Amino acid sequence: MVTCIMKPETCTGISNRRNTKGTDSVREASSDPVGPPSYQEAFSVQAAPPxxxxxxxxxxxxxxxxxxxxxxxxxxxxxxxxxxxxxxxxxxxxxxxxxxxxxxxxxxxxxxxxxxxxxxxxxxxxxxxxxxxxxxxxxxxxxxxxxxxxxx
Missing domain, CATH: 3.30.40.10 (Zinc/RING finger domain, C3HC4 (zinc finger))
Known part of the structure; x- marks a missing residue:
């Protein structure tokens, strides 16, 4: 868990924010724009047939x-x-x-x-x-x- 004393924009770590569509998104303060897949993306992939x-x-x-x-x-x-x-x-x-x-x-x-x-x-x-x-x-x-x- 990251504790931030400064403004949330300058804090390193993970911060939860609301985007404009009303769904939760997790934004990491690092420069990595790619995050983990959403719940729908992760479970929409079907298993390959045996x-x-x-x-x-x-x-x-x-x-x-x-x-x-x-x-x-x-x-x-x-x-x-x-x-x-x-x-x-x-x-x-x-x-x-x-x-x-x-x-x-x-x-x-x-x-x-x-x-x-x-x-x-x-x-x-x-x-x-x-x-x-x-x-x-x-x-x-x-x-x-x-x-x-x-x-x-």
Whole structure:
């Protein structure tokens, strides 16, 4: 907070003033004419649609995917959601996600693959959207998951 003993025009810092249109504006006494965006400007920007990778060398926005690619991605998302999840409690032998190379912190959301490898949920979900193989042992996750549901 800036305390000013002089006239407001000579004070350095931030001063609130009313402009002629009746809306509040914040003017900084520095020579920088560009200030932060208004509330309307800041929240009028829409988030970009998510990007998907229908094949290893192709990246497209969800709005540019064909119907077949959308079906393939929906099946992949459904398959990924069937993999078991949990939270890191500090008792596991493995303490690092080999995808992001970050250590597991207590309470981190984890996903377990059928090959018994463990990763951060966000890391492995992104990986599996591109490749349905375990990043550590390269075992196909979809085949292992499907065989675990077979009945004899």
């Amino acid at each position: 990007l998907y990778h229908p094949s290893p060398s192709v990246t497209r926005s969800v709005t540019q995917l064909t119907e077949e690619e959308q079906i393939k991605i929906a099946k992949r998302i459904g398959l990924i959601q069937h993999l078991p999840t949990g939270n890191y409690d500090g008792c596991k032998k493995i303490r690092e996600c080999v995808i992001c190379m970050g250590e597991f912190m207590i309470g981190d959301a984890l996903r377990y693959l059928p090959c018994m490898h463990t990763y951060h949920m966000t890391c492995i979900d992104d990986w599996l959207m591109r490749s349905l193989t375990c990043p550590s042992c390269m075992e196909p996750v979809d085949a292992a998951l499907l065989t675990s549901y077979e009945t004899n």
